Amino acid sequence: SREEAEAIEKELLEDYRFGRQQLIEIWGHACAMAVTKVFPLPSLPRKQPTVLVVCGPDQNGAIGLVCARHLRVFEYEPTIFYPKRSLNSLYRDFTTQCEKMDIPFLSYLPTEVQLINDAYNLVIDAILGADAEPGEVQEPYTSILATLKQIRIPIISLDVPSATGWDVEAGNSEGISPDMLVSLAAPKQCATRFLGRHHFLAARFLPYDVQKKFELNLPEYPGTECVVSL
Amino acid sequence: MSGLRALLGLGLLVSSGSRLAVGSGRCLARRWAPAGRWGAGQGRSSSSAMESAGRSGVKYLSQEEAQAIDQELFTEYKFSVDQLMELAGLSCATAIAKAYPPSSFTKSQPTVLIVCGPGNNGGDGLVCARHLKMFGYEPTIFYPKRPSKALFEGLTTQCQKMDIPFLSEFPAEAMLIDELYGLVVDAIFGFSFKGAVREPFGSILKTLEQVTIPIASIDIPSGWDVEKGNPDSIQPDMLISLTAPKKAAQHFAGRYHFLGGRFVPMALQKKYSLHLPPYPETDCVLQLA
Numbered sequence: 001s002r003e004e005a006e007a008i009e010k011e012l013l014e015d016y017r018f019g020r021q022q023l024i025e026i027w028g029h030a031c032a033m034a035v036t037k038v039f040p041l042p043s044l045p046r047k048q049p050t051v052l053v054v055c056g057p058d059q060n061g062a063i064g065l066v067c068a069r070h071l072r073v074f075e076y077e078p079t080i081f082y083p084k085r086s087l088n089s090l091y092r093d094f095t096t097q098c099e100k101m102d103i104p105f106l107s108y109l110p111t112e113v114q115l116i117n118d119a120y121n122l123v124i125d126a127i128l129g130a131d132a133e134p135g136e137v138q139e140p141y142t143s144i145l146a147t148l149k150q151i152r153i154p155i156i157s158l159d160v161p162s163a164t165g166w167d168v169e170a171g172n173s174e175g176i177s178p179d180m181l182v183s184l185a186a187p188k189q190c191a192t193r194f195l196g197r198h199h200f201l202a203a204r205f206l207p208y209d210v211q212k213k214f215e216l217n218l219p220e221y222p223g224t225e226c227v228v229s230l
Numbered sequence: 231m232s233g234l235r236a237l238l239g240l241g242l243l244v245s246s247g248s249r250l251a252v253g254s255g256r257c258l259a260r261r262w263a264p265a266g267r268w269g270a271g272q273g274r275s276s277s278s279a280m281e282s283a284g285r286s287g288v289k290y291l292s293q294e295e296a297q298a299i300d301q302e303l304f305t306e307y308k309f310s311v312d313q314l315m316e317l318a319g320l321s322c323a324t325a326i327a328k329a330y331p332p333s334s335f336t337k338s339q340p341t342v343l344i345v346c347g348p349g350n351n352g353g354d355g356l357v358c359a360r361h362l363k364m365f366g367y368e369p370t371i372f373y374p375k376r377p378s379k380a381l382f383e384g385l386t387t388q389c390q391k392m393d394i395p396f397l398s399e400f401p402a403e404a405m406l407i408d409e410l411y412g413l414v415v416d417a418i419f420g421f422s423f424k425g426a427v428r429e430p431f432g433s434i435l436k437t438l439e440q441v442t443i444p445i446a447s448i449d450i451p452s453g454w455d456v457e458k459g460n461p462d463s464i465q466p467d468m469l470i471s472l473t474a475p476k477k478a479a480q481h482f483a484g485r486y487h488f489l490g491g492r493f494v495p496m497a498l499q500k501k502y503s504l505h506l507p508p509y510p511e512t513d514c515v516l517q518l519a
Binding site: 015016017018019021022025026029032033036073074092093096097100101102204205207208209223224 | 306307308309310312313316317323324327360361364365380381383384385387388391392393492493495496497511512
């Protein structure tokens with residue numbers, strides 16, 4: 001549930017003294033790894049391995065930025081759409097890192113769905129996370145989500161499928177239906193309604209005691225992998 | 231905890247997704263050409279890519295260059311120390327898992343002693359220890375000089391809360407280390423090291439010179455001059471060079487030389503003519519010949 005997700009994060013930051021940037025780096029890297037497992041480079045239909053990463057204003061967006069950077073290292077060609085940049089100084093550096101790696105930032109998202117379908121192989125939804133407030137989602141995200149609902153290329157949502165009037169617990173039939181979900185730390189309740197083909201978990205660094213305390217019953221990770229398919 | 235160890239009992243440390251064929255060394259230069267993408271037609275397996283890495287002319291950095299690159303990553307590229315330390319520590323743990331899988335340990339438990347120095351190399355060691363624990367090893371840390379900075383305090387807490395023991399004193403005899411542990415990770419000094427070795431690290435290194443179990447050094451074998459090496463100091467079995475190898479690595483005579491720290495942006499690689507060989511698929515480490 002949203003409360004539990006917040007409690008886990010709080011514990012990691014306060015008791016375990018993980019740094020926020022550290023956690024975001026770990027999650028972003030794991031998300032990129034998960035994407036490469038389901039959509040490896042040779043499997044992409046277009047000539048160029050282009051990926052559109054749509055980043056929201058908060059932590060989920062920052063995770064998207066880190067994910068984009070790692071995808072770049074893995075030789076994908078990410079493009080970022082980051083309309084409302086976080087003022088949080090912790091997250092600003094993630095933007096600079098992407099810019100300095102020559103990852104282009106779109107100045108606007110085409111509303112013409114076919115343009116997106118034609119230009120990109122995948123879309124990564126890093127708009128809203130489990131920390132977002134339920135209720136009203138504002139522009140520009142309402143239009144963005146409306147556009148994303150219509151695209152035909154696969155969408156990968158980070159942690160929770162973004163939606164307007166969204167609820168991390170109930171999910172929302174009005175939201176986008178991603179092809180793939182990467183749950184961070186542990187799946188959120190709305191993931192029970194996930195209908196897509198691929199559900200991955202990115203949480204290997206989670207200390208054993210935290211897993212036990214919250215009764216997460218996480219599956220085992222193979223070898224030295226940082227993601228596991230659920 | 232046994233659950234975590236059980237999963238590593240499989241002893242196999244697969245790189246992610248063998249579906250992806252590794253591109254040749256051209257990959258770096260031809261990144262944007264459609265034909266430069268990975269594909270079945272490339273015809274280079276990951277093992278041959280590994281063999282050629284040593285012959286590919288990878289640059290060995292001077293101490294000054296190493297420091298300049300580091301500085302640029304932080305000031306120009308705005309990476310934070312904790313971000314890069316996390317990736318570096320993960321690389322070290324991954325490389326260790328490849329060279330010394332838990333199943334290869336002759337002792338009943340895959341115990342590892344990690345000796346952390348007073349600076350960033352020590353920090354890399356702390357991150358490495360935490361990941362080794364997650365991979366099913368049983369790390370123990372010796373961290374005598376801890377900087378009072380939030381970064382290091384946080385990393386220490388993370389290890390403590392994961393039940394990684396911290397020794398209060400260093401085993402007095404090499405034989406004791408040989409008996410208790412299967413591997414030592416040397417995270418004492420890194421590429422900023424200059425001048426004389428201060429206590430307690432002098433005595434620690436003297437003891438480590440006598441151990442018979444393998445030593446894996448992070449970035450630079452401690453006690454070595456960053457460019458010239460040191461035949462009188464420890465001779466590790468494994469070296470994990472971070473970002474790019476330093477000149478001292480040319481004197482490395484151990485079995486395993488890995489490259490880690492897969493975060494150097496292309497522009498920076500070009501600027502310093504690093505000629506880094508391509509990493510296989512999504513691996514964060516690469517074995518150099």
